[in-house]
Structures are given as structure tokens and as C-alpha cells.
Amino acid sequence: MAKDTPYASKFLLERMDEFCDENKYCADCADYIVKTPDDIGSGVSHLVNTSPNIDVMFTDNVFEKPVSMSFTETQQCGGFIVLDGQVAMQIEGFDEEYVVKKGNLMLMTINKADCKATYSKGRIHMINFYVGASIMHRLDRKNNNFPIEVIKGKELVTKNMLWQLSTTPDMSKIICDICDSKLSGGILSFYINGKIIELLALIYSGYLERKLFYPGIKTYDLNSITKAAEIIEENMISPPSLIELAREVGINDNKLKKLFKKVFNNTVYGYLNEKRMIKARDMLIAGNVSVQQVAEAVGFKHSGYFCRLFKEKFSETPLEFMRKHGDS
Known part of the structure; x- marks a missing residue:
């Protein structure tokens, strides 16, 4: 997102008068602001009721300590999308804590559960969206992936389900479209409503693609494998051992090795080296850095081994690549 792009909550706050003016805003739409208590931080959460079946909350807070x-x-x-910061969710009936980091989102259906959300210290910028069970049921009625049933003519959630994934470029574009919109009042509310439906369609499309592409892998295991990939990519300088990684994502190391290979068509550490080479390539293109510095930045103590892997990947040594492609 561009630096000069207004964040959604601030953007809506600037237009509060328009939202509250019944002459400009639909009478059946509500709009609320929740100010963060001064003793824990600063900021606001802005709730927009875009339709009878969709509520959207834009949150932009700064916490002095984890809350x-x-x-x-x-x-x-x-569900919710984390644009900055980190949110840890504990939900009754699930053994583990789900940590949703910047750039990730969580989709959920809750029948009834006690929940606990822990927000990291510092800035928390996120978008929550709440949709009616009827919308989720309509989205999913041919596949029966969501635990929603029609009981006495009404769509009801029958059990709890969580699903976590990273945002895609298309999802990020929708978020930016909302933040960049120059619309106001009821038109803005209507626009946000449509964008949330579009976002939900993309999320569910990704959900189906992963289920269809990996039909033999349970959702929990697939989420664990995805989380494992994120962990080793974020810790490429000092990656965890296979056993440590398996423990962190909640599956045994043999299953981790087997399913990781199936999902990414690579071993865990083969995938890590692939990501290391991509980062090294980008650093060499940017220039103003030595081969040894690049090697250390991507987790190699010895540049010789790094150079060998780089040449296997790009058919050139790092020095040859930098001379040909780097910024002078």
C-alpha cells in the first residue's frame, strides 16, 4: 500500500458527518466508533453496517503493551485481515493458539465458543468482516465445506471452523480499493459492501482450489504446512530444525516432510534454499553490496557454498550475475 494512502479507519472518521447525516446515508445503516481506552493505548475501531447481512469494522490502534x-x-x-501487527486467537474447542500475522487473514464460522484475542504491542491495523450465515451457506451450498445447515427454514452454524491463509495480490487490491475510494455516505457503504462480497468470493475460491488441488490433505494439516513454510522463510538466517519446526506447527516431523513435499514439490530445506536464492538475487540486482554480505544476509556463513547453490539456480556466479544485472 502506498505511503500516502489513507488507512480505512482514518478515512471513514474524516467523513463521520456524512455517515451520520440521514439525508445522505441510508436509514437502515448504522455507524459506530469505539475509542481505545487511554490506559491501554490509542486509536479507534470504526464499525460500518453496510447491509443487514454484512458488518465491517476498521481498526487502527497503537497498544502500549500486549492486550x-x-x-x-x-x-x-x-473473518479478519491483519494489515499491521499480530493477533493471536484462542477459541474454545481448538487445542492450539492461532497467530495471525501481518498480511494474513482468518476465515471462521462459530456456533458458540468462548474466545480470547491477544493483540501485540505497537500498531494493530486490521479489518474485521461479519457476514450472515445465509451468505456463507449460499456461497458454499454445492460443496458443503462450511458447517452451516438449514434448520427450520433458517441457516445456522452447526460447529466451529477456522481457516488461515496469506492474502493474495488480488485480495490486497480490494483492500486498497476500499482505502482509496473517494466515495462518501451511503454510496461508500454500498461500495464497501460489494468489495467485502468480492473479497469473500476470492477467499473461498482460494479455499476450494487448495482443497481440490490437495484432496488427500486435511485442512488442519494444510494450514500447518503453510505455516511451516512461512516460519522458515521468516527465519532463513537461523532456521529451526525439522523437529522444532514440526513441534511449532503442531504435526510430527515425518508428516511434515511428507506433506511439505506434496504441497511445495520440494523438501523443507530445499524450499528454504529456494527462497534464499530469490532474496539473494534481489539483493544483487539492487547493488551496493558484496557477495559475502549477501551470503550472510540469507543465512550462509561461507560464501563458497552460497556461490555454488546460486550458480545451480541461475547458471551464473553471484559476481557474474551482479555485473550483468546489478544497478551500477
């Missing part, structure tokens, strides 16, 4: 909030959810569908 935990406990609450009970009933018949809840939707």
Missing part, C-alpha cells in the same frame, strides 16, 4: 480481550461468540461467520 488480551475475552468474549463469547454465537452464530458468527466472517
Whole structure:
């Protein structure tokens, strides 16, 4: 997102008068601001009721220390996207804590559960969206992936489900479209409503693609494999051992090796070296850095081994590559 792009919550706050003016705003739409208590931080959460079935909350807070909030959810569908900071979720019935980092999102259906959200110290910028079970059921009615059933003529969530994934460029574009919009009042609310539906369609499309592409892998295991890939990429200088990695994502090391190969068509550390080479390539193109500095930046103590892997990947030594492609 461009630096001069207004964040959604600030953007909506600037237009509060328009949202509250019934002459400009739909009478059946509500708009609320929740100010963060001064004793824990600063900022606001801005809730927009875009339609009878969709609520959207834009949150932009700065916490002085990690903050935990406990609450009970009933018949809840939707999710949240973390644009900055980190949110850890503990939900009744799930053994592990789900940590959603910057650039990731969580989709969920909740029948009834006690929940606890812990927000990291510093800035927390996120978008929550709440949608009616009828929308989720309509989205999923041919596949029966979501635990939603029609009971006495009404769509109801029958059990709890969580699904975590990284945002794609297309999803990020929708978020930027909302933040960049020059619309106001009821038109803005209507626009946000459409964008949230578009976002939900993309999320569910990605969900289906992963289920269809990896039909033999359970959702929990697939999420664990994806999380493992994120962990080793974020810690390429000092990656965890296979056993440590398996423990962190909640599956045994044999299953991790087998499923990782199936999903990424590479071993765990083969994948790590692939990501290392890509980062090294980008650093060499940027220039103003030595081969040894690049090697150390991507996790190699000895430049000789780094150079050998780089040449295997790009058919040139790092020095040859930098001379040919680097900025002078």
C-alpha cells in the first residue's frame, strides 16, 4: 500500500458527518466508533453496517503493551485481515493458539465458543468482516465445506471452523480499493459492501482450489504446512530444525516432510534454499553490496557454498550475475 494512502479507519472518521447525516446515508445503516481506552493505548475501531447481512469494522490502534480481550461468540461467520501487527486467537474447542500475522487473514464460522484475542504491542491495523450465515451457506451450498445447515427454514452454524491463509495480490487490491475510494455516505457503504462480497468470493475460491488441488490433505494439516513454510522463510538466517519446526506447527516431523513435499514439490530445506536464492538475487540486482554480505544476509556463513547453490539456480556466479544485472 502506498505511503500516502489513507488507512480505512482514518478515512471513514474524516467523513463521520456524512455517515451520520440521514439525508445522505441510508436509514437502515448504522455507524459506530469505539475509542481505545487511554490506559491501554490509542486509536479507534470504526464499525460500518453496510447491509443487514454484512458488518465491517476498521481498526487502527497503537497498544502500549500486549492486550488480551475475552468474549463469547454465537452464530458468527466472517473473518479478519491483519494489515499491521499480530493477533493471536484462542477459541474454545481448538487445542492450539492461532497467530495471525501481518498480511494474513482468518476465515471462521462459530456456533458458540468462548474466545480470547491477544493483540501485540505497537500498531494493530486490521479489518474485521461479519457476514450472515445465509451468505456463507449460499456461497458454499454445492460443496458443503462450511458447517452451516438449514434448520427450520433458517441457516445456522452447526460447529466451529477456522481457516488461515496469506492474502493474495488480488485480495490486497480490494483492500486498497476500499482505502482509496473517494466515495462518501451511503454510496461508500454500498461500495464497501460489494468489495467485502468480492473479497469473500476470492477467499473461498482460494479455499476450494487448495482443497481440490490437495484432496488427500486435511485442512488442519494444510494450514500447518503453510505455516511451516512461512516460519522458515521468516527465519532463513537461523532456521529451526525439522523437529522444532514440526513441534511449532503442531504435526510430527515425518508428516511434515511428507506433506511439505506434496504441497511445495520440494523438501523443507530445499524450499528454504529456494527462497534464499530469490532474496539473494534481489539483493544483487539492487547493488551496493558484496557477495559475502549477501551470503550472510540469507543465512550462509561461507560464501563458497552460497556461490555454488546460486550458480545451480541461475547458471551464473553471484559476481557474474551482479555485473550483468546489478544497478551500477
